[in-house]
Amino acid sequence: MKTRMRAPKRPASRVRGQYAREPRSNFVSGNRLALLCLCIAILFGVLWTPSPIPNAPASPPFEVVDLPGRGKGLVATRDIKRGDLLIREAPLLRIPQQITSSPTALLSSLLSALPAASLSAFFALSAVHLPSSPDPDPLDVALAIVQTNAVAAGEGHIGVFPTMARLNHACAGAFNAVYSWRAGEGVLVVHAVRDVRRGEELLTTYMDTKRKREDRRAYLLGQYAFNCTCATCSLAPALSAQSDARLEEMAALYSQFASWGGGAIDGRAAADIARRIWALGEAEGYVSERGRLAGDVVWVAAAHSDVEALRAWGALAEEWYGYELGRESAEVRGVREAVARPAGHAAWGTRPGMAIGGGP
Numbered sequence: 506m507k508t509r510m511r512a513p514k515r516p517a518s519r520v521r522g523q524y525a526r527e528p529r530s531n532f533v534s535g536n537r538l539a540l541l542c543l544c545i546a547i548l549f550g551v552l553w554t555p556s557p558i559p560n561a562p563a564s565p566p567f568e569v570v571d572l573p574g575r576g577k578g579l580v581a582t583r584d585i586k587r588g589d590l591l592i593r594e595a596p597l598l599r600i601p602q603q604i605t606s607s608p609t610a611l612l613s614s615l616l617s618a619l620p621a622a623s624l625s626a627f628f629a630l631s632a633v634h635l636p637s638s639p640d641p642d643p644l645d646v647a648l649a650i651v652q653t654n655a656v657a658a659g660e661g662h663i664g665v666f667p668t669m670a671r672l673n674h675a676c677a678g679a680f681n682a683v684y685s686w687r688a689g690e691g692v693l694v695v696h697a698v699r700d701v702r703r704g705e706e707l708l709t710t711y712m713d714t715k716r717k718r719e720d721r722r723a724y725l726l727g728q729y730a731f732n733c734t735c736a737t738c739s740l741a742p743a744l745s746a747q748s749d750a751r752l753e754e755m756a757a758l759y760s761q762f763a764s765w766g767g768g769a770i771d772g773r774a775a776a777d778i779a780r781r782i783w784a785l786g787e788a789e790g791y792v793s794e795r796g797r798l799a800g801d802v803v804w805v806a807a808a809h810s811d812v813e814a815l816r817a818w819g820a821l822a823e824e825w826y827g828y829e830l831g832r833e834s835a836e837v838r839g840v841r842e843a844v845a846r847p848a849g850h851a852a853w854g855t856r857p858g859m860a861i862g863g864g865p
């Protein structure tokens with residue numbers, strides 16, 4: 506989700522890249538003793554109590570439980586409404602993606618600075634692709650934990666979050682929770698993107714799942730070492746083929762929509778594509794990313810000086826950004842401002858005047 510995409514919500518943001526393959530350095534070995542001491546302190550019973558975060562739900566609507574075949578996960582303890590805030594938490598670690606030093610050296614210094622309780626929370630997280638040695642270097646374990654649990658945390662950064670990290674994955678129309686980084690507050694928030702019944706598992710998505718089932722499953726197996734059996738991946742063959750076709754068409758349409766930025770299509774065509782994406786999402790049950798889509802059409806409407814379309818898409822953007830990012834988010838405030846003062850929009854009048862049409 507790029508170009509001028511504003512919300513750091515692209516679910517494909519779980520990170521690996523350079524952190525996956527960095528060779529160990531002498532510096533790592535030099536820090537091993539300190540880390541081992543800290544780990545031993547943790548084993549001697551330091552319990553993790555999260556520090557209170559302002560505006561975090563006072564009583565979270567879920568519990569962390571062991572789920573057969575999937576490790577821990579979050580299960581709703583009461584009915585949840587679309588748009589409800591589920592989690593609001595600070596990172597245990599926040600790491601720049603582009604670094605000049607060794608990732609393990611950086612990780613070592615970040616971990617060394619953590620209070621024992623946070624270190625305990627970090628090392629309690631799950632990890633795939635652990636080193637096979639019976640006595641692995643704690644920094645290699647730490648690296649595997651980062652690779653399994655880190656998500657995008659602002660421009661050029663990833664973060665590991667103790668509660669959010671327990672969310673398991675589902676694809677396309679099957680996930681019900683979406684996370685986003687609040688740069689101004691330094692926290693990650695997770696909202697319900699659909700209604701959830703008590704007893705249902707809360708599920709986010711680890712990747713852009715607008716891909717066919719075979720590709721999604723191969724990616725998840727390779728990166729996260731599990732076979733996805735979510736509701737979308739479990740569809741019978743004929744229904745799965747229809748779902749694949751919808752998801753692949755949505756992905757192709759998003760690319761076409763983005764080509765408006767370079768002038769390849771006009772505003773009316775861009776809005777037609779957005780309406781088609783919306784309809785496909787409805788058929789698929791894929792309602793995530795609608796705030797951003799509608800927000801982008803607001804931009805197109807402003808560029809073509811179409812106030813009516815701007816207001817119609819603005820209402821949709823406000824509603825769906827509100828569900829995914831929170832009604833108090835910067836994105837909702839931005840859309841409200843655009844609707845209140847269309848001519849004050851940064852894109853206003855930058856393309857030829859044109860009626861692009863209202864929402865779906």
Ligand SMILES: C[S@@+](CC[C@H](N)C(=O)[O-])C[C@H]1O[C@@H](n2cnc3c(N)ncnc32)[C@H](O)[C@@H]1O
Pocket residue numbers: 574575576577578630631632633653654670671672673674675728729730731732733734735
């Ligand atoms: C970020 S962790 C999620 C929380 C994890 N279950 C735990 O116990 O901490 C990612 C790991 O959880 C497991 N997982 C996530 N989604 C899953 C799913 N849909 N089915 C089975 N395992 C899943 C995989 O082992 C994956 O590598």
